[in-house]
Amino acid sequence: MDYEIVIGLEVHLQLKTDSKMFCGCRNKFGAEPNTLTCPVCLGMPGILPVINKQAFDYALRAGLALNCKIDSFTKFDRKNYFYPDLPKNYQISQYDLPFAKDGWLDIKLTTDNKPLTTKRIGITRVHLEEDTGKLIHPEVRQEAGAEKTQLGYSLVDLNRAGVPLLEIVSKPEINSPEEAYAYLGALKEIMQYLEISDCDMEKGSLRCDTNLSVRPKGDKKLGTKAEIKNINSFKFVKNALVYEAKRQTELLKKGEPVIQETRLWDEKEEVTKPMRSKEEAHDYRYFPEPDLVPVIIDAKWLEEVKKNMPELPETRRKRLINQYQISEHETNVLTQEKAMADYAESGPVRTKTARNLMLGIVLQIINERKIEFGEFARKVPPENLLELAEQLDKKIIVSTMATTVLGKMLDSGKTAAEIIKGQGLEQVSDKSSLEPIIKEVIKNNAKIVADYKGGKKTAIQSLIGQVMKASRGKANPQIVKELLAKLLDN
Amino acid sequence: MELYKHTALEIRDMVLDKKVSSTDVVKDTFKRIDSVEPKIKAYLTLCKETALAQAGKIDEKIRKGEKIGQLAGIPIAIKDNISTQGIKTTCASKILSNFTPPYDAYVIKRIKEEDGIIIGKTNLDEFAMGSSCENSAFGPTHNPHDLSRVPGGSSGGSAAAIASDMAFISLGSDTGGSIRQPAALCGVVGLKPTYGAVSRYGLVAFASSLDQIGPITKDVRDAALMMNVIAGYDPQDSTSVKEFNSSKVEWFKRLEDGVKGLKIGIPKEYFAEGIDKDISKSVYQSIGLLEKLGAKTIDISLPHTEYGIATYYIIAPSEASSNLARYDGVHYGYRTTDYTDLMSMYHKSRSEGFGPEVKRRIMLGTFALSSGYYDAYYLRALKVRRLIKNDFDEAFKKADVILSPTSPIPAFKMGEKLDDPLQMYLCDVMTVSANLAGIPGISIPSGFTKSKLPVGLQILGKPFEEETILRVARTFERETDYHKTKPVI
Numbered sequence: 002m003d004y005e006i007v008i009g010l011e012v013h014l015q016l017k018t019d020s021k022m023f024c025g026c027r028n029k030f031g032a033e034p035n036t037l038t039c040p041v042c043l044g045m046p047g048i049l050p051v052i053n054k055q056a057f058d059y060a061l062r063a064g065l066a067l068n069c070k071i072d073s074f075t076k077f078d079r080k081n082y083f084y085p086d087l088p089k090n091y092q093i094s095q096y097d098l099p100f101a102k103d104g105w106l107d108i109k110l111t112t113d114n115k116p117l118t119t120k121r122i123g124i125t126r127v128h129l130e131e132d133t134g135k136l137i138h139p140e141v142r143q144e145a146g147a148e149k150t151q152l153g154y155s156l157v158d159l160n161r162a163g164v165p166l167l168e169i170v171s172k173p174e175i176n177s178p179e180e181a182y183a184y185l186g187a188l189k190e191i192m193q194y195l196e197i198s199d200c201d202m203e204k205g206s207l208r209c210d211t212n213l214s215v216r217p218k219g220d221k222k223l224g225t226k227a228e229i230k231n232i233n234s235f236k237f238v239k240n241a242l243v244y245e246a247k248r249q250t251e252l253l254k255k256g257e258p259v260i261q262e263t264r265l266w267d268e269k270e271e272v273t274k275p276m277r278s279k280e281e282a283h284d285y286r287y288f289p290e291p292d293l294v295p296v297i298i299d300a301k302w303l304e305e306v307k308k309n310m311p312e313l314p315e316t317r318r319k320r321l322i323n324q325y326q327i328s329e330h331e332t333n334v335l336t337q338e339k340a341m342a343d344y345a346e347s348g349p350v351r352t353k354t355a356r357n358l359m360l361g362i363v364l365q366i367i368n369e370r371k372i373e374f375g376e377f378a379r380k381v382p383p384e385n386l387l388e389l390a391e392q393l394d395k396k397i398i399v400s401t402m403a404t405t406v407l408g409k410m411l412d413s414g415k416t417a418a419e420i421i422k423g424q425g426l427e428q429v430s431d432k433s434s435l436e437p438i439i440k441e442v443i444k445n446n447a448k449i450v451a452d453y454k455g456g457k458k459t460a461i462q463s464l465i466g467q468v469m470k471a472s473r474g475k476a477n478p479q480i481v482k483e484l485l486a487k488l489l490d491n
Numbered sequence: 492m493e494l495y496k497h498t499a500l501e502i503r504d505m506v507l508d509k510k511v512s513s514t515d516v517v518k519d520t521f522k523r524i525d526s527v528e529p530k531i532k533a534y535l536t537l538c539k540e541t542a543l544a545q546a547g548k549i550d551e552k553i554r555k556g557e558k559i560g561q562l563a564g565i566p567i568a569i570k571d572n573i574s575t576q577g578i579k580t581t582c583a584s585k586i587l588s589n590f591t592p593p594y595d596a597y598v599i600k601r602i603k604e605e606d607g608i609i610i611g612k613t614n615l616d617e618f619a620m621g622s623s624c625e626n627s628a629f630g631p632t633h634n635p636h637d638l639s640r641v642p643g644g645s646s647g648g649s650a651a652a653i654a655s656d657m658a659f660i661s662l663g664s665d666t667g668g669s670i671r672q673p674a675a676l677c678g679v680v681g682l683k684p685t686y687g688a689v690s691r692y693g694l695v696a697f698a699s700s701l702d703q704i705g706p707i708t709k710d711v712r713d714a715a716l717m718m719n720v721i722a723g724y725d726p727q728d729s730t731s732v733k734e735f736n737s738s739k740v741e742w743f744k745r746l747e748d749g750v751k752g753l754k755i756g757i758p759k760e761y762f763a764e765g766i767d768k769d770i771s772k773s774v775y776q777s778i779g780l781l782e783k784l785g786a787k788t789i790d791i792s793l794p795h796t797e798y799g800i801a802t803y804y805i806i807a808p809s810e811a812s813s814n815l816a817r818y819d820g821v822h823y824g825y826r827t828t829d830y831t832d833l834m835s836m837y838h839k840s841r842s843e844g845f846g847p848e849v850k851r852r853i854m855l856g857t858f859a860l861s862s863g864y865y866d867a868y869y870l871r872a873l874k875v876r877r878l879i880k881n882d883f884d885e886a887f888k889k890a891d892v893i894l895s896p897t898s899p900i901p902a903f904k905m906g907e908k909l910d911d912p913l914q915m916y917l918c919d920v921m922t923v924s925a926n927l928a929g930i931p932g933i934s935i936p937s938g939f940t941k942s943k944l945p946v947g948l949q950i951l952g953k954p955f956e957e958e959t960i961l962r963v964a965r966t967f968e969r970e971t972d973y974h975k976t977k978p979v980i
Contacts, residue, residue: 043822044822045574045592045593045594046582046587046590046592046696047596047692047693047694047695047696048693049729050729051727051729081813081816083816083819085821089816089817090817091813091816157821286857286860286865287860288810288813288865288869291810292699292729293729
């Protein structure tokens with residue numbers, strides 16, 4: 002029997018608002034523990050929440066970008082449970098009336114050299130809530146090499162408590178780990194383009210819980226699902242789903258039942274494991290948050306949000322192709338990250354050389370050094386990249402020198418001209434200074450010279466290479482070739 | 492000097508006219524406290540030093556001829572569930588016995604801005620849950636009119652402090668009658684404002700959708716004075732009403748305008764069986780007096796009155812179960828000394844920290860909200876609440892105000908109802924509906940029973956028409972001496 006995988010994803014996004022969801026505390030990652038708190042986000046007796054308008058504006062952007070229906074009447078609810086990192090012991094969330102529902106997101110799929118296909122994944126709902134604080138369980142290593150032991154206490158950092166969270170719940174319409182991966186990528190891209198979240202999994206600004214079940218192909222009824230929680234990279238999400246799909250399929254094939262439970266992804270062993278069983282099922286006892294009045298989203302407000310919506314990735318791609326007459330492939334590469342697209346559009350996209358630099362050595366250097374595009378952009382602003390392109394166009398440096406120069410630009414923040422001048426990297430086209438080097442190379446490579454003279458004309462390439470090496474890459478290869486031919490043919 | 496016998500407005504004017512210094516008023520008040528507090532036990536915390544320091548500053552301001560606030564030099568007592576920066580705010584609970592808030596409630600900020608002097612924090616039923624002021628973790632308060640009786644609850648301390656002249660104005664909170672009922676039992680004025688008229692910021696929540704802060708005073712004019720200070724929009728409270736601009740309300744101007752032509756609704760459901768005979772007799776006399784003064788009475792019906800208590804005792808505990816979840820021994824307040832893990836820390840901290848009435852309501856609320864019961868209890872209660880609100884909307888199409896007794900019975904003996912929570916809950920039968928509907932209500936002294944216990948008259952009004960109920964109350968007060976009849980302590 003063939004089996005079919007059904008996956009639903011719940012994504013939590015931290016919104017990068019100036020302040021928290023219900024108070025004026027700063028919303029910032031990485032500050033000293035408990036420095037960004039006030040009586041409101043500490044849940045002190047007597048305090049009251051006040052809705053952050055910016056968070057709601059951002060949330061509406063997301064709802065609109067995900068093609069959701071925006072309800073004009075929405076409200077907040079309390080979700081009650083006891084957790085030491087949740088100061089009020091209830092979370093202000095949205096239960097039966099989320100502000101956005103019934104949307105969709107298109108994902109692009111490539112499989113085994115088949116052409117790109119698009120699949121539409123339904124979005125069940127999008128709602129707003131507040132984040133919890135963070136628990137730290139200190140451990141120490143008594144002796145070198147020994148196992149770490151937990152100290153007998155836990156610490157609470159409430160800087161994160163009250164940070165606005167957007168929860169995006171997909172319909173169970175994702176049918177493979179690859180699709181899940183593509184969904185997350187597309188979602189992240191849109192959210193970054195909307196400028197509402199960093200979507201940085203490492204910093205926890207994007208978190209993903211997955212639900213996976215398996216059923217005989219063609220069945221309408223969903224199989225029993227397992228939830229996998231707290232996975233902290235897209236790659237792990239994929240790996241966890243691959244493992245979980247295989248585990249459940251094997252169970253079904255053996256005729257054994259799948260147990261509905263919450264599992265964890267163990268990165269080291271590359272398996273999913275059941276979480277410690279809960280003592281009892283959660284009953285969140287939702288009820289309407291009496292400290293907040295319902296939110297009325299009128300046409301005027303929605304219009305204002307639409308007016309301020311940044312351009313979405315697909316729209317941008319289409320515009321770039323038209324505006325700059327560049328290929329779809331080039332566009333896709335240049336827009337894979339909003340920061341990169343912005344960078345390109347601030348100048349480099351307009352000249353072929355600068356564009357090629359971005360598509361070539363810039364990407365290469367970022368991959369090699371494993372840095373974010375943003376970091377690259379800070380050190381090498383677009384005008385510096387344009388200037389490097391100019392140096393190439395004017396043949397001041399050899400194209401093969403570009404990687405070296407860019408590397409030095411990234412290290413020092415200097416301009417290409419400064420580096421070329423400072424290190425004497427200018428292209429040498431002056432025949433009188435090239436001739437002695439060429440003669441030296443001819444003298445030292447008698448065999449290759451003999452091959453050339455014997456009719457193997459391609460041997461000249463090897464000699465050019467030798468000259469380039471001897472000139473530390475600075476020689477103008479065109480001139481070298483001419484000079485070589487002249488000297489050898491004589 | 493017996494300054495304590497004056498009303499707040501009289502004292503304020505004496506201070507402003509330099510007939511007496513603010514310092515003398517505070518000293519005299521504390522002298523009074525020293526002499527009667529041991530019998531009444533209205534206070535949980537007294538702030539003599541800071542009060543004297545504050546009085547000194549006000550005297551200095553007056554001496555220098557600087558601008559001075561409306562509460563200049565008036566000693567004010569605050570129910571101990573309202574946050575006061577740097578002063579313990581215990582909610583009369585063991586769980587918060589050592590809690591000192593780092594911030595002021597909105598109303599406290601306003602009092603300070605208007606040069607009022609906070610002299611102490613008053614006793615209450617733990618977390619404002621109760622109708623007798625006996626559910627305090629720190630012991631009960633006594634009714635100044637009969638020390639063997641309760642002052643009513645939950646703002647019993649605030650009402651008793653006014654009745655015994657240990658403060659000129661006090662603040663209480665009213666979730667189901669907690670200002671009006673103790674005001675009635677102690678023979679003072681107690682006003683529950685319209686929901687949204689006074690910011691709840693800093694009021695330790697019991698039931699958020701019902702709670703309101705309000706004044707307890709010696710007479711109606713003082714209540715108007717205090718409303719003038721504490722009412723108004725506060726951006727820190729989302730349920731505070733923007734359209735209600737307190738500065739535009741002429742709190743005093745219409746106060747003396749009388750009741751001629753005013754239509755007073757008499758709801759038949761509030762004069763049913765179960766009301767103490769002396770009380771109903773007194774209330775009918777009061778109605779007669781208002782008619783004599785030019786008001787018209789009309790019979791009205793509030794048909795869903797009988798569901799008020801049941802509805803209230805679903806909604807209030809439900810919200811309370813959530814509001815009180817934060818007291819878990821983790822972040823602040825009492826933590827048990829004996830625990831093995833997180834769960835046992837929660838269990839024991841809460842078991843040891845909360846009193847029986849609070850536990851009872853947390854359990855009630857948790858049950859009513861739990862899945863499978865939510866629709867049958869909480870959701871249904873919300874629907875009935877709407878019906879009760881509709882009753883009032885209908886009634887107010889015909890009547891300008893509604894009159895009733897405040898409490899069905901006068902102050903009862905301490906301990907009398909403590910073992911019968913349902914009997915205790917019935918004390919709120921006349922008051923809860925106003926909270927469910929969000930409308931304002933006032934209780935004023937309107938007579939005494941044969942055994943010389945105060946009787947309270949309740950006047951309910953349309954939303955944000957505090958002016959009207961204050962005017963009716965003032966008209967009544969002008970013609971009677973009940974509010975001037977002081978207990979012998």
